[in-house]
Amino acid sequence: MGTKKGLKQNDATDLPVDINDSAQLQGLSVRLLAYATRRAKVKRWWLGGAGALAKGKMAEDVACEAILSLFGGPRRWEQTSQPDPWLHVKSVVNSILSNLVRAKENRVSNRDVEDDAASTQSTPESEMIAAEGEVWLEKRRALAHSLLQDEILAADDGTLLSLHDLIVRDDIHKPQELAQRLGTSVRDVNNLKKRFWRICRRVLDILEKEEGQTND
Amino acid sequence: MTRRDKENREDVLALLEDIADHDQTPEEAQEELSGEGVNVSSFLAKIQQGINQQRKDERLAWRREAQKNVEAFMRSQDVSARFATMSRAQLEAEAQKYAIGLHFKNLEGQTDEDLRTLLADRARLEELSKK
Numbered sequence: 001m002g003t004k005k006g007l008k009q010n011d012a013t014d015l016p017v018d019i020n021d022s023a024q025l026q027g028l029s030v031r032l033l034a035y036a037t038r039r040a041k042v043k044r045w046w047l048g049g050a051g052a053l054a055k056g057k058m059a060e061d062v063a064c065e066a067i068l069s070l071f072g073g074p075r076r077w078e079q080t081s082q083p084d085p086w087l088h089v090k091s092v093v094n095s096i097l098s099n100l101v102r103a104k105e106n107r108v109s110n111r112d113v114e115d116d117a118a119s120t121q122s123t124p125e126s127e128m129i130a131a132e133g134e135v136w137l138e139k140r141r142a143l144a145h146s147l148l149q150d151e152i153l154a155a156d157d158g159t160l161l162s163l164h165d166l167i168v169r170d171d172i173h174k175p176q177e178l179a180q181r182l183g184t185s186v187r188d189v190n191n192l193k194k195r196f197w198r199i200c201r202r203v204l205d206i207l208e209k210e211e212g213q214t215n216d
Numbered sequence: 217m218t219r220r221d222k223e224n225r226e227d228v229l230a231l232l233e234d235i236a237d238h239d240q241t242p243e244e245a246q247e248e249l250s251g252e253g254v255n256v257s258s259f260l261a262k263i264q265q266g267i268n269q270q271r272k273d274e275r276l277a278w279r280r281e282a283q284k285n286v287e288a289f290m291r292s293q294d295v296s297a298r299f300a301t302m303s304r305a306q307l308e309a310e311a312q313k314y315a316i317g318l319h320f321k322n323l324e325g326q327t328d329e330d331l332r333t334l335l336a337d338r339a340r341l342e343e344l345s346k347k
Contacts, residue, residue, distance in 0.1 A: 027242035029263050030256060034245035037252060038236035046229050060259050068266045072274060145228050167231050193238035200235050 016084040019070050028086060029067050036063040036093045038197065043101050045204050048140065048211065062100075066092035144207060151199040159184075160199075163192055292344050296336040307331040314338060 017024045040059040066089040069075040075092050082088045152160050159182065166172045166181055179186045240248070249256050299307065308323055311331055323331070 025263075026260055029260060030242045030249070031240055031245045033254065033256070033259055034240060034248050035237070037249065037254065039233065042229070042232040042236055045232070060254070060262070064259070064262055064266060067263050068270055071267055072270050141228055148228075148231075164231070167234050168227050173230070173234050190238050193235050194240070194244075196235045197238065200232055204232075 017086060019085050025067075028089070029063070031086075032066060032089050032093065033060065033063040035090060036060075036066070036097070038201075039093065039097055041201070041204050043097055045144065045207060047101060048137070062093055062096045063089075065096060066090075140207070144203060147203045147206060148199065151203060155195075155199065157195070159192060160196055163189070163196060288344055289340060292340045294336070295339045295343075296332060298339065299332045299335050302332070304328055307335065310335055 017028045019025050019028070036059040040062065065073075065075075069092050070077045070085055070089065075095075077085060077088045082091075148164075152164055162182055163178065166178055170181075172178055172181060175186045175189050179189045182189065182192075184192075246256055299310070302310065307328060308331070311323055311334070326334070
């Protein structure tokens with residue numbers, strides 16, 4: 001890791017990271033890996049698998065591919081259309097993860113189709129299995145939400161609860177808008193999200209562990 | 217599953233994705249990754265290796281392209297006969313067409329033979345670019 005100078009984007013100078021400065025590039029890479037790891041964790045929960053994403057790609061591969069796109073390759077960074085390398089690499093991570101999730105979902109649904117074809121048409125058994133699958137998905141969602149709410153209540157933090165409500169009930173996602181509604185700054189919203197993430201991570205870890213035990 | 221059930225599930229997904237999207241310093245990110253058991257040094261080494269490889273690939277691609285152009289030039293028709301019988305005045309008049317080109321400056325310092333070679337090469341390149 002390099003020095004603090006240049007590693008933290010924008011705070012001091014409002015300038016984007018200089019990718020030709022190795023210390024700044026390392027800082028960007030580490031921040032991106034943390035971001036990709038968080039997003040991959042959420043996607044894994046969504047897919048209901050405790051292991052790797054589709055094509056065996058892990059967060060590190062995704063982050064690596066995104067960083068390399070700053071220097072060339074098919075998703076090459078176009079500095080004229082996106083001057084900030086951080087925003088570029090984040091969008092590459094999001095795009096790769098979405099494609100992997102789609103690939104995994106398609107693989108599952110294709111297998112379902114093949115299975116259906118092999119067993120002629122839908123039978124009472126296959127319908128029952130499909131219905132059970134939906135019930136299971138709904139239970140997972142409800143359990144995740146319930147665990148999240150428990151943890152927020154245990155934290156006894158009114159601002160966290162307000163942030164939760166603004167996102168889930170009022171469908172507000174932009175940091176500026178959240179800051180305005182909470183009567184605080186964007187920086188404070190960011191810090192609030194960091195605290196909230198620690199709760200989410202605990203919940204996702206519990207769910208992953210439980211699913212692992214169920215699969216065993 | 218009802219539409220509302222699906223929406224509820226997606227609400228939780230949107231919440232988690234929103235919360236996962238926050239800015240950190242590299243130090244905070246490193247601490248978080250260490251807590252997850254991620255080997256950051258190995259990741260950074262992999263990045264450096266990837267960048268080196270990509271730079272090497274680009275240099276090789278450039279050399280391959282240059283080699284391809286040389287081979288295409290060698291295969292093109294030699295047109296030096298077109299300029300072989302031209303007088304000095306005719307050669308200079310021909311060279312004036314390319315006055316902005318680097319090699320066609322200071323004509324007085326070039327021999328007739330140099331000018332013939334330059335013009336013949338230029339003509340071959342023009343033929344190649346038309347293909």
